Amino acid sequence: MKIIIAGDGKIGATLTRQLSQEGYDITLIDSNNKVLEASEERYDIMSVQGNCASMDVLEQAGVREAELLIAVAGDDEVNLLCCMTAHGINSKIHTIARIRNPEYTKQIYEMREIFALSLSINPEKQTAVEIDRLLKYPGFLKRDTFVKGRVEIVELQVVEGMKICDMALSEISNIAKCKILVCAVLRNGKVVTPGGNFILEAGDRIFVTATAKNLTILLKNLGIITHKIKKVMICGGGRVSFYLAEQLINSGITVKIIENDYDRCILLSKLLPDANIIFGDATNEFLLDSEGISECDALVTTTGVDEMNMIISLYGKSCGVLKVITKLGRLENNNIINNLSLGSTISPKQLCCNTIVRYVRALKNQEGGAVSVHSIADGQAEAIEFIVDDNTINCDRPLREIHVKKNILIVCITHGFKTEIPNGDSVFRKGDIVVVVTNGEKIIYQLNDIFE
Amino acid sequence: MNYRMICRFTGRILLVEAVFMLPALVISLVANEKKAVLGFVLSIAMIFIVSLSLILVGRNSKRIFLAREGLVCVAVSWIVMSLLGSFPFYFSGEIPEFIDAFFETVSGFTTTGASILSDIESMSDGLLYWRSFTHWLGGMGVLVFVLAIANSSKDSDGYTMHLLRAESPGPNVGKLVPKMKKTAEILYLMYILLTLLNIVFLLIGGMPPLDAVCTAFGTAGTGGFGIKNDSIAGYSPYIQNVCTIFMILFGVNFSCYFFIILKQFRNIFKDEELRMYVGLIVASVTLISINIASYYDTIEETIRHAAFQVASIITTTGYATTDFDLWPSFSKTILLCLMLIGACAGSTAGGFKCGRALLIIKNMKRRVKKTLHPNKVQVVRMNNQAVDENVLSTANAYLAAYVIIMVVSVLIVSLDGFSMTTNITSVVATFNNIGPGLEAVGPVCNYGDFSILSKLVLIVDMLAGRLEIFPILILLSSHTWKYK
Incomplete structure (x- = not known):
């Protein structure tokens, strides 16, 4: 799939890295030759120098054959004009524009209609929503929501004196008194897919899958005291x-x-x-x-x-x-910063990229594709949500009989209104929603990709 | 320095080389040439072992690969590839001296076409095929080939750009499409198609199949190893004209052919470098034809020889249909000038490249104007686009390196006691990857009489010329190997 990215700034560069590694044909447009050269040296992409709203430049970047244009240049107006022009040349192209002026935010749905945008993104607004969600449950470092808000993967820091410190994972559910699953552990900057006898240490950051209604119970039973924030x-x-x-x-x-x-x-x-x-x-x-x-x-x-x-x-x-949240514009996923115990950190460009990557994957796989993709554990792991459909293999077989690839976990299965944290006896059927966590070595496009 | 990654890449390149030796082995088997078969079997086995051990060493390589690694990788792999590629000549005993076999192979891979053989026709078919095939592989570049067949997208990060830049000729190398693998595939596809077309045209002219294939390989890579002692002179005028046309075609920037695929014909006509290239050919053919009119019987013959020699020299191929060493000195001087300029960037040809010459001329003109109007601000333009100052200064540095290497080489070669013209043209002809020079290295002579030292110098010149100097200079710089 051919994708044009207009604007090689913070978000443009992050997107370029992510999408070029997933194997898409990327053409970057920017007016600054220096940043383009740097990108071309690092990633397998092509670049065009110029104004991304100019027809000539868009033609040079191959807008006629491209399937998607992502406009993330500095100005909202340029992004809009860029998308409009591209749409004028190639009416089949999908367009994503970054619009972040608060004055436009109120009218964003109308604007999407008028300018035929497939998606508009507002990193700052998204960041604010994310911070708001974190403030609702101050015990967690990060929260990612799946299955329309019914399942969450939350990040917790294990500290000295916590009940779960120095404890094997298999014993945790006894303490938590509800069904949870630790799907990834970040230790010394490296992500581990843990087994039942993995012992937690102080300093680990763990990623726990739980249903939304169990979150409060989890916090209480793990001994993490939370005040309501006022x-x-x-x-x-x-x-x-x-x-x-x-x-x-x-x-x-x-x-x-x-x-x-x-x-x-x-x-x-x-x-x-x-x-x-x-x-x-x-x-x-x-x-x-x-x-x-x-x-x-x-x-x-x-x-x-x-x-x-x-x-x-x-x-x-x-x-x-008690609760500190730090916004990092540039230095996200940095080992040194993680050691500073800043509490929650939040990166607008990463949030924004996740949204776009999700859209791109959905575009690539109209059928059987991921419903949503979240990158967790400093981008070293991915949690992906799928719907089980007719083509899915291994339906109705207990999980213990299914061979799943290394470093991939099925962390949650939702049948209708019932959400289950799976064990060896669990099965999934057509229409179920499945959440899978992988350490990101292999890109998972379809649910069937996880099986051996 | 990421040695393991370089090992892995070199290993892969050798694997490709070993595989490409198989057809030559088959030809030798069919022709029942016992010595050549032995030579090939031994060489293939050895290359295979070396290649696998290199890949084994590099299997867990880190993925850090910067410009330095890219350039070193290209230079090292070309040298190793040439060393091992000379084994068939040596093991079969058809070229008894190893330095000669090495010279011949470097000359092949760098598409120079300078030979140390005095009697080419006595060589076996398999070795003749291998000798010409080195031209074909070296023409487009073996690393580009490896990039085209590389399987996973994970294997091709941005670092592949360094490899393409280092191996493809020209001042400003870019991709045709976003993915490097796809770019390399397109390049090779166009290359193979043009070569096949060339073979078909030669076969129509009644050329024997092996001759046609070898001649086409030599034309495609703009190499110039003939398989007859008199190069192309013995073939019919039709075949000579086919060669002329295809030599000129292979001297054109391959992105022009890509524009044909994209149906963007306007871009081709606007290309300043192409205009200069065609203009140079037309002007030289006209001037030489007038100058040598009295040497040949008919006008047709005069123009045919003039055009063939001009095409052969400007594209740095080095085929000949006549001994141009006997031509008047005006014509010889024109040919010498063409040797220095070369064909278009992004083609398979060697030389200084029309594009780079154009840039330097434009930069010089700007300098003159700036002397008259000290406050003048002017951007150099090429194909209606502003040229980056960085590209200009690289072109100037290239010119400096080009001249210095040439002068030093001539100085060393002159120790052998040949005439001034021989010394100068032997260096010019090898450095620019042409092949034949004038006098003692003229089209009917060969390089066999040079001393070992001179041959080594000329080998370095050929490699430096093919890889556009900088990879070889970087190999020699201490900054490459030490933390400074």
Whole structure:
């Protein structure tokens, strides 16, 4: 499948890496020759230099034969124009545009109609939604939802003194008192697909599959105390903060935003009358103290500079804030950062890429393809959701008789309204929804790909 | 430096080489040439063993592969491939000296066509086939072939770009389509099609099949190993004209043929390099025809010989239909100039390349204007697109390296005591991958009389010329091997 990616920025480059490794024919467009050369040296792709909204450039990039155009250039307007132009030249092309201006967000559904976009993405909005979800269950580092919200894979940090520390996996369900499955463990930056006698150590990050209604029980029984979050401090007043504050205020949470640009503060206070907007430098510890950092339930750092976010988050942790969420724009999946115990980290570009990759895979496999794809464990593993259909082999056979490829786990089977964490006797039938976790060595396009 | 990865790549290339020796073995078997069969069987077995052990060493290689590894990989694999490719000549005893066999094979793979053999016709059929086949494989590049048959997409990250850049001739190498494997496949497909077409045309002219295949291989790779002592002179005028046309076709940038597939004909006519190439051919043929008119009986014969020699020299093939060493000095000088320029970038031809010459001329013109108007800002344009300053400075550096290597080589070769013209043209003809030069290395002579030192120098020149100098220079730089 031929894909054109317009814009070789943070998201463009991440997408290029992901999609070229999955074997698609990628053509990159950017106006800056330097970044194109760097991409061409690293990945097996072709590049065209120029304005991605220009017909000539699009023609050169082969828009007539391409199946998908992903416009992730700097400006929303350029992205839209790029998609429109491409659609004008090739009416069959699918188009994805990044639209992130808050003014357009309200009208995004109409715009998708008018500009014939297949998908629009808003990384900041997505990030805000993700942070909001994390704040609902502050015990988890990350949450990924499957089967229309009924199944979750949550990430937990094992720390010294936790009940599950130094315990074999097979004994955990006795403590949790509900059915769960540990589907991956991240130890020293490497992902492990654990067996029943795998013993957890302090410092491990574990990925647990559970049904949504069991999440609270799980947290309680594992001895992870969670407060309901009522007061949130947000450092940085960018677009993520705006979307997040809007959502939090709607669910009745007190929000304080610290921003060091005066005009931006004025704007925020116009847009968010119920938020408490503070003008000042969030790296200033005195300011944070005087704004009561130790009293708030959660700290979210969303400034544009990763290093600043990290420093503020570390300070927040040292002040005893229970839930700290750090936004990382550039330095995600970095071993050094994971050792800093920043708590939850969130990467807008990774979220955005996941959405697009999901769309691309669905496009490639109209039938039998993945319903959703989530990359977990710092991108080293993938959780993929499939629907069992007529073509699926091994239906109605107990799992213990089925040979599944190495490092692949079936973590959940949903029959109608009943969701099951499978054991050796479980079976799947046509119409069931199955969630599979793989360590990402082999790309799984169809459910049948997991069997030997 | 990722030695294991380089081992793995070299191993794979040798595997390809061993497989390609099989047809030559079959030909020897059919023709019942006992010595050649022995030579091939021994060589294939040895190459196979070396190749498998290299692949074994490199099986768990890390995937870090940067420009340095790419360039070293290309240079090393070409040298190893030439060394092992010379075994059949040596083991069969048909070329008794190893240095001669090595010279002949390097000359083959680099598509030079300079031979040390005085009596070509005495060679066995299998070896003649292998000798010509090295041209064909070396013409498009054996690494490109390996990229085309590489199986998994995981194996071809961006690093393949370094390999293509290092092996494909031209100042600005790019892909035709996003995937490297596909690009390599398209290149080889076009190459094979054109070669087959050439063979068919030669067969129509009544050429014996083995002659036709070998001649087509020599034409396709713009190599120039003939299988007759008088090169192409003994064949009919029709065959000579077919050769002329196909030599010119193989000197064209292959992306032009890709434009034909895409039906973008306008891009072909607009190509400045192609225009310069065609212009040079037309002008040279005209001037030489006028100059040598008195040497031949008919106008047809005059133009045929002029066109053949011009096509043969500008595409750096090196076939001959007549001894151009006997021509007047004006014609010889034109041919010498063509030797230096060469054909288009991205073709199978060697030489400095029209495209690079064009860039340097344009850059020079800009310099002149800038001297007159010190504040003038001007971008060099080619095919209506701005040329990156980086490409220009690389072209200038290339020119410098080109001249220096040539001067040093001539200096060393002149120790042998041949005439000035012989020394200069022998270096020019091997460095630019042409084959025949003038006087003692003219079209009817050979390189057999040079000393071992000179032969080694010429071998390095041939490799440097084929790989566009930098991979060989990088092999010699201490920065490549040490952390500095």
